[in-house]
Amino acid sequence: MSNRVVNIIGPHNLKSLKYSDVTPQNLYINRRKFVEAVCLTSLASLATPLSAKQNYSTIAKPNTFEEITNYNNFYEFGTSKTDPAKYANNLTTNPWEVTFEGISQNKKIFDIAEILKGKAIQERVYRLRCVEGWSMVIPWIGFPLRDLINQFELNNNTKYVAFDTVYRPDEMIGQKRAILDWPYREGLTIEEALHPLTFIATGLYGKDLPNQNGAPFRLVVPWKYGFKSIKSIAKISFMEKQPYTTWSAENPREYGFYSNVNPNVDHPRWSQATERVIGEGLFGERRKTELFNGYIDEVADLYKGMDLKKYY
Amino acid sequence: MKFRAIFKHLPVSLLYLILLTPIPLYFYWGVLNQLGPDPLRFLEHKYGELGLVFLLITLSISPLLRYAKINLMKFRRCVGLVAFYYVISHICVYFFLDIGLSMDLLLSDLQKRYYIIAGFFAFITLIPLALTSNNFSLRKLNIRTWNKIHSFVYVAIILSIFHFILMSKTWTGELYFYISVTVIILALKLKRTKIYKKLSTYSNADISK
Numbered sequence: 459m460s461n462r463v464v465n466i467i468g469p470h471n472l473k474s475l476k477y478s479d480v481t482p483q484n485l486y487i488n489r490r491k492f493v494e495a496v497c498l499t500s501l502a503s504l505a506t507p508l509s510a511k512q513n514y515s516t517i518a519k520p521n522t523f524e525e526i527t528n529y530n531n532f533y534e535f536g537t538s539k540t541d542p543a544k545y546a547n548n549l550t551t552n553p554w555e556v557t558f559e560g561i562s563q564n565k566k567i568f569d570i571a572e573i574l575k576g577k578a579i580q581e582r583v584y585r586l587r588c589v590e591g592w593s594m595v596i597p598w599i600g601f602p603l604r605d606l607i608n609q610f611e612l613n614n615n616t617k618y619v620a621f622d623t624v625y626r627p628d629e630m631i632g633q634k635r636a637i638l639d640w641p642y643r644e645g646l647t648i649e650e651a652l653h654p655l656t657f658i659a660t661g662l663y664g665k666d667l668p669n670q671n672g673a674p675f676r677l678v679v680p681w682k683y684g685f686k687s688i689k690s691i692a693k694i695s696f697m698e699k700q701p702y703t704t705w706s707a708e709n710p711r712e713y714g715f716y717s718n719v720n721p722n723v724d725h726p727r728w729s730q731a732t733e734r735v736i737g738e739g740l741f742g743e744r745r746k747t748e749l750f751n752g753y754i755d756e757v758a759d760l761y762k763g764m765d766l767k768k769y770y
Numbered sequence: 771m772k773f774r775a776i777f778k779h780l781p782v783s784l785l786y787l788i789l790l791t792p793i794p795l796y797f798y799w800g801v802l803n804q805l806g807p808d809p810l811r812f813l814e815h816k817y818g819e820l821g822l823v824f825l826l827i828t829l830s831i832s833p834l835l836r837y838a839k840i841n842l843m844k845f846r847r848c849v850g851l852v853a854f855y856y857v858i859s860h861i862c863v864y865f866f867l868d869i870g871l872s873m874d875l876l877l878s879d880l881q882k883r884y885y886i887i888a889g890f891f892a893f894i895t896l897i898p899l900a901l902t903s904n905n906f907s908l909r910k911l912n913i914r915t916w917n918k919i920h921s922f923v924y925v926a927i928i929l930s931i932f933h934f935i936l937m938s939k940t941w942t943g944e945l946y947f948y949i950s951v952t953v954i955i956l957a958l959k960l961k962r963t964k965i966y967k968k969l970s971t972y973s974n975a976d977i978s979k
Contacts, residue, residue: 521807529807537942540806590939592808637940708940727883727936729875740800740809740867 514655515583516752521594521737523663529736530670531588532689533637534623534630541632542670548629549690551674560696561610570674574660577601581664582657582678587719587751589683592734598678600659604652612648612696619651620644620701621677622693638704644688645701645715646679647760655680655756681750681757683717714770718761719751723770782848789852792820793859814863821856822930824849826951829927833958847903850923854900857893885936892929895922924959927952 520526532542554570583597607619625641627633633640650656657678660667667673672689679686685705695701705713712726721731732744750757761769796816799805805812828850834840869875879886898919901907908916931952938945960966 525807533940537940539808592811635943637942724882727885729878729882734808734810734868736807739803740805740813742810744870 514756515581515597516585516595518583518585518595520583520597520663525737526594526596526662527668527670529594531590531684532632532670532672534632534640534642534690535670536632537637545631546669546673548631549624549626549669549673550629551669551690554674554692556675556691557693558610558695559693560613560616562613563611573606573675577605579660582659582680584657584678584680585751586678586680586684586687587733587747589685589713589717589725589730591728591730591732592736593745593747594736597663598657598659599661599664600657600678602654603656603658603677604654606658607652610696613698615698616648616696618697618699618701619646619648620693620695620697621688621691622695623688623690624692638708641692642688642704643702644677644686645703646686648696649760650679653757653760655753681718681753683719685713686717716761716766716769718757718766718770719747720749720766720770721747722749723767777842780845782845785845785848786852789824789849790855793817793855797859810863810867814860814868817856817860817863818934821853821860822934822948824853824856825923825927825930826948826955828853829923829955829959830951833955837958851900851903854896857896861893885933888929888936889933892926892933895926895929899923899926924956927955 528543529539530542531539532546535542535545552570555567556570556573557567559566579599579601581597581599583595585593586596587593621644623642624630625633627640646656657680659672659676659678660674662668662671667676669690672687672691675691676689677687677691700715703715706715706717719730724730730747733747735742735745748754796805796813800809800813803809828846831842831846831849834842865871865876869879880890899922902911902916902919911919931949934945934948
């Protein structure tokens with residue numbers, strides 16, 4: 459496993475990759491059970507905030523690698539959940555360049571290896587809540603987006619960050635038809651982008667990111683509906699105006715720019731109050747959806763005084 | 771022709787068995803967790819989609835006879851009822867497994883969600899058809915009344931297609947496919963309605979003036 463990680467970040471970064479690359483899934487699930495057990499004792503007040511917050515990971519049980527890599531919404535490879543696993547291997551992820559706009563540096567195009575150089579790779583076990591009403595728990599590896607943004611000198615008037623997925627209809631068969639207005643585009647406010655929870659994932663379960671999960675380089679914003687977490691990013695632009703975002707352009711009534719997970723604001727065609735937990739099988743119980751997908755303590759300040767029904 | 775011979779000698783009861791087998795089979799696979807990461811949605815969608823497919827096959831049997839001279843009339847009742855059983859299975863998965871028997875969720879869905887409303891009425895429309903699809907009803911009811919009841923299948927197919935469109939996030943290939951088949955079947959039916967015939971005779975009369 460560790461060898462595969464070395465491939466993308468270079469050998470000198472291995473030191474920072476201590477726990478997820480060598481710990482098999484069942485082991486760290488056991489460790490989480492241990493943490494839960496500790497929390498039940500009188501140490502609760504001490505153990506919970508430290509263990510949960512230090513690395514922002516949830517203690518919920520992660521989905522299996524099989525589930526995470528075979529149930530994807532990645533319309534660039536087809537609209538069925540199983541299409542990405544079938545067709546995403548056609549995407550060339552090496553070499554991979556990311557273009558930056560809205561920065562004062564002259565060099566705007568970076569190879570993925572240059573971006574990853576010197577970044578401390580860490581694991582984040584995040585909840586993922588899809589706007590369709592299902593959820594997963596995924597052990598990502600990568601780095602906080604702000605570690606990347608802080609490298610640049612942004613234009614003074616930067617208020618938003620826009621992201622573009624690659625447009626390669628030859629490699630992405632779903633892009634041959636105008637199911638969506640390609641390339642897929644997403645955006646965040648600069649405050650959201652700089653939030654320590656906002657993450658760039660380069661892998662999961664300690665391995666390189668599989669193509670169907672957005673290789674080689676994707677966004678993960680755990681308190682927003684999954685479609686905000688854009689995959690296979692080719693361009694990042696810092697801008698003053700709110701950027702074009704694919705789903706809210708496709709259907710502005712149903713998908714807002716913010717799209718924060720919120721059980722009290724229904725999708726016009728279905729309820730968002732509960733979610734189906736992937737991996738619970740045919741007879742699994744629905745889970746009550748939490749405001750900001752359970753990350754309320756961390757992100758509520760970003761939306762202080764904002765009418766979440768209006769800015770959905 | 772072999773194919774034709776097979777159809778000629780296929781007993782209807784065997785066809786019931788063949789067409790209904792996927793219902794318990796998929797459920798069994800679901801229980802064994804072999805339907806992928808989201809077995810519930812798989813089962814719900816599979817039953818619903820097959821219900822739509824069999825409904826469309828039922829509706830194609832009469833145009834097949836009329837325009838292609840292929841006679842499958844013997845199987846029409848069977849396929850129609852099979853469609854109804856798939857629809858019931860689809861609703862059972864929704865009610866028992868998806869919303870977990872919650873009357874609150876059912877009622878709020880029926881008030882707010884257009885695709886659930888459309889689907890619900892499609893199901894309601896199909897009930898009298900299923901109930902009168904036996905020989906007893908055929909004998910008891912006036913044939914014109916019976917035909918009238920069973921013409922509601924066209925209302926059901928329109929509602930079903932709306933149910934499908936309204937629940938979709940985008941215009942997928944399969945959505946286009948089912949819409950096209952439905953439109954063709956409806957167009958062929960429309961050609962044979964009294965209103966259309968009257969209108970066309972009027973317009974012909976206009977032209978001849």
